[in-house]
Amino acid sequence: MHEFLDQVRDYESGIFLLANSPHTPFLDIIFLWASNRFIWIPLYVFFLWMLYRKYPKNFWMILIACALLITVNDQLCNIVKQGVARLRPTHDTAISPFVQIVGEYRGGKYGFFSAHAANSFAVATFVVCLCREKYRLLLPIALGYAMLVSYSRIYLGVHYPSDVLAGATVGITTGWLLALLYKLCESRVENAVRRCL
Numbered sequence: 001m002h003e004f005l006d007q008v009r010d011y012e013s014g015i016f017l018l019a020n021s022p023h024t025p026f027l028d029i030i031f032l033w034a035s036n037r038f039i040w041i042p043l044y045v046f047f048l049w050m051l052y053r054k055y056p057k058n059f060w061m062i063l064i065a066c067a068l069l070i071t072v073n074d075q076l077c078n079i080v081k082q083g084v085a086r087l088r089p090t091h092d093t094a095i096s097p098f099v100q101i102v103g104e105y106r107g108g109k110y111g112f113f114s115a116h117a118a119n120s121f122a123v124a125t126f127v128v129c130l131c132r133e134k135y136r137l138l139l140p141i142a143l144g145y146a147m148l149v150s151y152s153r154i155y156l157g158v159h160y161p162s163d164v165l166a167g168a169t170v171g172i173t174t175g176w177l178l179a180l181l182y183k184l185c186e187s188r189v190e191n192a193v194r195r196c197l
Helices: 002-020 025-035 037-054 059-084 115-131 138-155 161-196
Strands: none
Touching: 002 138, 002 161, 025 138, 037 059, 037 115, 037 138, 059 115, 059 161, 115 138, 115 161, 138 161
């Protein structure tokens, strides 16, 4: 079993180094921006506008769900990172000499799983689940955003592919569950309002 895990680690390290290698000054800027959450504020505002257009009466519930979504993913990520204690490629002496980084950015000590991937896929999944019927271009936009943010973490050398895949899986799951919870709460609120009227 130990040999198998070593082989898996070696295989993933090879994939990581391949995905981390194509650096140019232009791509460095693009992926640094992609990893910066503040760069995406216009897109977040756009997502909120779409949600408001579709759910104007219960938009306050949308805002609560979004805050809960980010909080759950961030806290879960921090707990798992400390529990698993898997070094980022930039902090792992076995691979760090071969990792291409941008500037001096190396991230924190531990990397499993990626909070960037979890949050971006959570937001994308939540918005798509609630608005995809009304906005057909939403799926490629949301998916493109989440994939760009996630790959940027590998490009910058701070996450292995499995860190990103695990983060994306957590994000999709929490985004879907929160969308489901929102729809359930929305129907109950509307039924309660009808009974009061």
